[in-house]
Every structure is written in C-alpha cells, then in structure tokens.
Amino acid sequence: MRLPAAIVLAVLVWACGAHAGTEDAGRAAAARAAKYLRSKQGPDGGWHSETYGLLRSGQSLTPFVLVALLDAPDPPKDAVDRAIRFIRAGTNAAGEVGRSDPSLEDYPNFATALAIRAFRRVGAPADRMAAALRAQQFTEAGGWAPEHPAYGAWGMGGPLRKPPFTGHVDLSMTRHALQAAPDERALKYLARCQNPDGGFLFSTVVPDANKAGDGKSYGTATADGVLALLALGAPADRALDWLSKHHRVDGVPGFDDGTAKWRDGMLYYYLAASAQAFRAAKSGPPGWKDEMVRALAGRQREDGSFKNASFLMKEDDPLIATTLALLALTSASE
Secondary structure (H helix, E strand, O other), X not given: OOOOHHHHHXXXXXXXXXXXXXXXXXXXXXXXXXXXXXHOEOOOOOEOOOOOHHHOOOOOHHHHHHHHHHHOOOOOHHHHHHHHHXXXXXXXXXXXXXXXXXXXXXXXXXXXHHHHHHHHHOOOOOHHHHHHHHHOOOOHHHOOOOOOOOOOOOEOOOOOOOOOXXXXXXXXXXXXXXXXXXXXXXXXXXXXXXXXOOOEOOOOOOHHHOOOOOOOOOHHHHHHHXXXXXXXXXOOHHHHHHHHHHOOOOOOOOOOHHHOHHHHHOHHHHHHHHHHHHHHHOXXXXXXXXXHHHXXXXXXXXXXXXXXXXXXXXXXXXXXXXXXXXXXXXXXXX
16 A cells, blocks of 8 residues: 555654654655645746635735745746746836736735845846835834834835824734845834733734734744844844744644634644744754654645645635745755
C-alpha cells in the first residue's frame, strides 16, 4: 500500500529528529506547495481565487503568492516574469496595486506593499508604488496628529482619508506596509498596540477587530508586532518573549472559550507570521522549526495544497492557505 506523501514527510521528520531531517522534509513539503501554486497561475500571469469573488481579479492574490514563491528556493523565472507583468499592468497611474478596476478595490495597501517587495526582489523599479503607499500612512501630511490612535499606521487603502474618519486600521496592514516602506512614525502606533505583557492587540481604532477581546494579546497580532518592529530596526525582545512562551502549532495562542473560533480560523496566518518572526529575529522556542514542519507536513494534501476548514479568514481558499504554509515552511527549513 502506498502511503500519502504528507504522511511520509511527517514520519521522516519524526524519525530523523535532527535538524537536517527537518530541513529536508520542510524543503520537500515546500517544493510540493510551490508546485501546486505554480499550477494555479492563470494564462494572464495572475493568481485568481476560485473561492472568493473579491479575490478573483488577482490584484492582491498575485503579489501575495509571488512573494512566497520568491522567498522559497529556486523560484521559477517564467512564472515570476509573468506575474510581474500582470502586476505592472494592473498598477494605476498613482502607483497603487489593487485599484485597477474602479468598481472593485482589492486590498490596495496590502497588494501595493507586497508588490513593492516582489519588485525589489527581482530588481524592478517600485518607487511609484512606494510613494503611493507612503501617502496612505496616517501622518501630518493627511492631517493626522501624533495624539491620534491611528497615527503612524495604515488602513485598507483607497481614497485618502482625512480626520476624523480613519476607516479600518490594523496592525497586519501596518506590518506589511512597514516591510515595504519603513517609517519610524509607525512606532507610535506599535507602542499603542503593545500590551504590558509584551504581546500585541490588533487595532487601536476598531475595538471589535481585536479578536481575543479588547486589550488582550494574541498570537497573530503579536507575530505581526514583532515583524513590524524588526522592519524598523526597533527592539522586539518583549514581544518575542510573549510569542515564544505562548507559541503552539495546533492553533493561534491567546484565545479562550469565548473567542475559540479564531484559534483555528487564523491558523495558517499564524504559522506563517510566527515562523517569519522567529526566522527574522534568529530566535524562538526550542525546537520550533521541527515542530512547525511536522505540523504542516501532516496537514498537506495529496496535491501539495493546504486548506483550512474554517472560512473566517478566507483560509478555506487553498491559494491563501497554501501560500501561508509555503511562507512558514520556507522560514522553518533554513
């Protein structure tokens, strides 16, 4: 009887124990995930959701997938070149990605930030995109005072917002923007998001967006906080300490029974963000790489993809879950 590849990978890691075995198994799982993603690239060079209509345009999914492929070993040049052309064709005159269709905005700040990172990785100019992203930051240029809870952060993007109307503002969007266009004014927002225990909450502007409860620390937000601080070259020790102490691979840490649905609903985002945070900080709890690879190898499907049973954060879309899993596997396999 032939065992499924995911089971073989999991057994390999358990049997080897040594980090060399983890690296091999992680790279094998990552290669299968990358192959799946390459198979889903459209003829136009973009990646288009087959699950969610909002993501069908490919404006935000394409740079998202592309960044993961570029971070993995041996990114396929043809697929990369076609994706770059797709993104370039969909960038508007202002340099924004995700707003090429006036009737449908597809997470513009997220898409633009990821596109900047992808373009820089391949040596393509991204100055216009970076200028567009910086214009979206809540700073004095837009009338936002340092005392405002949103100061230094980024929202969803789209038409520039003026006080007092912030719209949705969160740490995830801010982290991705900082990784593309670092600005120390964001330190004020990060300080407001960090709790006394060292962990992070998600938003100072939209209390209901704090999925563990207003004022409570949890895993995805804290991993984003670590990555945001590191993008600015700021100390992240307290946040890393929280993340290391609470880290788990079977769900997002920081949730109790009242918010338990988010423990599973954001699993792949957490695995990717925590692995990237530990990798960037050259830190983490003992054995986190082995544990991460074991968890993901056991969840990989026969075609190389991943899928969350929960729809809460759209991780039931294999394109999203597989991209996040690839980011985690790449970070854990070094």
